[in-house]
Amino acid sequence: MKTRRAFIKTSLAAGAALSFHGLERLFAEQTRSETSATQPSGPSAAQTLLVAVRDGERAVMLNRALAELGGIQAFVKPGQRVLIKPNIGWDVPPERGANTHPELVARLVELCFEAGAKSVSVFDNTVDEWRRAYESSGIEAAAKQRGATMVNGKDESLYRNVTVPGGVTLKETQVHRLYLDSDVVINVPVLKTHGGTRITACLKNLMGVVWDRRFFHRTDLHQCIADFLTVRKPDLNILDAYHPMVRNGPRGRSPEDCVQMRTLLVSTDPVAVDAAGAKLLNFEPDQVAHIPAAAKLGVGIADLDQLDVRRIRMS
C-alpha cells in the first residue's frame, strides 16, 4: 500500500514538474543569445565556467564552447599526449544515442592535433564486445581517420592498481594506465537516462577507465562513482546532449528512445556538467546520488548558482 501511494505521489510530482516546465521558463532569466555572448569571456576570478551551447551542429557547438574557455590551446599544449574518453559502451549505431557521437569525437581529435598534441588515444572499457562496439559506434573509423589511436580497453595488463586518495567506499581500484599517465584527459560522454543511477554523463562515464566495475555495483555504486574522481579529475569535460536517450537507458532499444535537444555542455568541472545534464533530463541534481556525493567530496560543484554559466544559442 505504502509503495503504491508513494508511486502515485512520485508520478504526480513528475507530471506536475513536466507540465510546469514550460511555465517556469517564462520566469527564467533571459538566455544569452549568440550576439550577446560577445561579452567578456575571460575566466571570471573565482567561479568555475560551465558553457552550455544549443541549437547548432556538434562540431560547431564544440568550437563555440571551447572559444568561451580560451580555446583548446588552454588545455592541450604542443607535444602532449592526450586521452579522449568517449562512451563507447554498446554495440549499436550512432543514431541510437547509446554512445558518444563520432562527429564530436572526430572534431575533438582534430582540435587536439591542431593544438600540437603529440598523440591522441581513444578507448573505453566497453560493456558489449569491444571490437564490435568500437566499430558500430562509428568512433573507431572517425578517430583513426583523423590520426588518433584506438586503444584496447579489455587488456587487463594495461590497467594499474591505484589507491583512491579521497575514497569513502572505494579505497583502491585498477585504472587504465592511459587515464593515469596521459598529459591531458578529455572526458566526452553522451547524456542518457540510466535505470540504476538515473542519468549517465561525465562521472558515470569514468567507470569506463576502471577494470572491475562489478565492485562498484555491489559496493554502493553512487559513492564509488564519486570516490573515483579523487584519483584524477578529467581536464576537460564535454557532454554530448545533442540527441540524448530519455528512456530505456543506458542501452536503449531504438532511436525513438532519444529526443533532439541539440545541446552541448562543457566545463573543467565534471560535477557541474552532470548537474546541468540532470536538469536537461528533468532530474534535480540531488536525485542523482553520485552528483551530491561528489560535491561533498569537494571534487566539483553541483550547485549551478555557484557557477558562471554561459548560455549560448547558436541560432
Add this chain to the structure above:
Amino acid sequence: MGLTFFLVFTDAWERIPSQVAQTLARTQFVPSIVAHVAGAGLAIGAGFILLATLLWGRVYCSVLCPLGLYQDFIWWLRKKVRSAGRLPFMKEVRALRWSVLVVSLAGTLVSGGMALAWFDPYSLFGRISSTVFRDAVIRLSNSLAPLMAQTGLPGWYHTEPVWQWTAATVCTLILLLLVTALAVWRGRLYCNTVCPVGTLLGWLANGARWQLRLQSTRCHKCARCLEACRAQCIDLRKQKVDFSRCVLCLDCLAICPEQGFQFARVGTLFRSARGTESETIPNPGRRSFLWTFLSGLGARIVTGPSLFAEASGSKESDTADLVAAGPIASLPITPPGSKGVHHFLRHCTACGLCVTACPTRVLEPAGLQFGLIAFLRPRMNYHRSYCNFDCHRCGKVCPTGAIHALPLAEKQLTKVGEAILKLDLCVVVRQGTDCAACSEHCPTQAVTTKPYRDQLRVPELHPSLCIGCGACEYACPVRPERAITVQGFVHHGKAERRVDTPPPVRPPADFPF
C-alpha cells in the same frame, strides 16, 4: 589445407569471414552429411569425397582431413628429429575398425550427430584446435602485442586466453596427447584402426578405379618403402599393398629404387598380369552404395529440406511432451538457431567451429551439463560472457545445421531461456544501494527498474520480453549465487516485442538551468 583449417580454428581475433569457415568445414565428410540430414545444405562435399574414393582411393585422408594432415605433420617432425626406422607391416585390426564404424553409425541413427562426433576426424581436430591450439595462438599473439605496439603496427591487440582448467579442456588436451602419441609411434595408426570415416572410405577404396600396387616382378624386398610408409599397409612378404589402409601419401612411389610401385587403373594393368586381382575390381556393393547416396542427394533436391525437417521435428516433439514446458534450471543453454537441446544435440558434432567464431566467447565446450554422451558439445556459459544481441556468427559458421543461420531480426526474438530474478539476493534489497547492472545490460528491456524505498530503484522482470541472452546474469555482481540467472528452454521459443510509445520527455525549448 591443413594450415587453412588450423587458421580457421585458432582464429584469435575472430576475423575469418564466417562464410569461409563454413564452406571449408562443409568440404568435410561428416559435417557435409549431417548438414544434409539437418536440411541445412546438400551433401555435395561428401558426394565428391565418395566419388573421389571410388576413383582413386582415400584422397580425403590424404589431402582434406585436418586430423590426417596434423598426423602427417607430427610424422614429418618425428622423422626430422630421429628416423623412425622401418615400421613393419601391420595386420589390419578389422574387428576394431568395423566395430567403431558400426557403433558410430548405429549411434547416429539413434541419437544423431553425437555418436559420430566422438571419432569423426574433422570434429576431433576442430575440438582440439578450438581449445588447445587456439589458446596457444592467443598467448603467442599476446606476447607479441607489446612488440607490435612499439614497432607501430596498428591493430595488433591483446585478447583473453581461452584455456580454463575444466574437465572439458583437460579431456581435450588428453585427446590431443593421444592422437599425437599415436602419430609419433605409428604414423597414421588412428586413421587405419579407429577412424570410422577412414574405415568406410577404405572399404570403398578397395574398389577404386585407380589403385596403388606393388609389382612383384620389380620388388627386391629392400624395404626402403617401409621407411616411408606412414600407414604400415605394405606387406612385403606377400608383396601387396592393403589399399583400404593406404592414405595416398605416395612416398613409396618416390623412394622405391626399382620403381616397383605403380598408381594405375585397375583392370587394365593388373588383370592381365595377375588374374587373381580381378576379384577386387569395383564390386556391386560399393557401386550401389554410391548410387544410394546419390539418389538420396537427388531426393533431397526434389523434396527440399522439409522432408527431413518434418521427420526430425516430429521426433523432437515426441520427446518434448515428456518435459514440462518452461525454463529448467539445470538445462544447459544452446545458442539461438539451435531450436533447442534435442535438435542441437542430434546435429552437433562438437567440432568447436562456433566456439572459435564467437566474439564474446560465451560459447564453450560443455563438461557434463548435457550428460556424458554429449560431452564437449558447446553451451553458453553466462558466468563467462553473454550472447551479443547484434551477432549471430555461430549460426553462420555451423557446418552441420545444428545451429541454423537465423536472420538477425529473428535471432533477436529467439528465446533460448528466461531470466529468473531473486530479489532477496539483489544488492538493492540487501544493501540499500543502487546497482541495476542487470537492467543496464538488458538489450530488450526485459529487465527494467522500478521505484523502491528511499529513492532507490530495484530490478523488475518482464519475462515475455526476455530472450535469455544472459547479459543480466553475466553482469550481476552478487556472489556466490547471482540474483538474476537464466534458465534454459528445452525448445526455444519466441519473445514478444515491446511496443514503443512516443518518448515521455519533450525537448525543452530553452536551457532548463
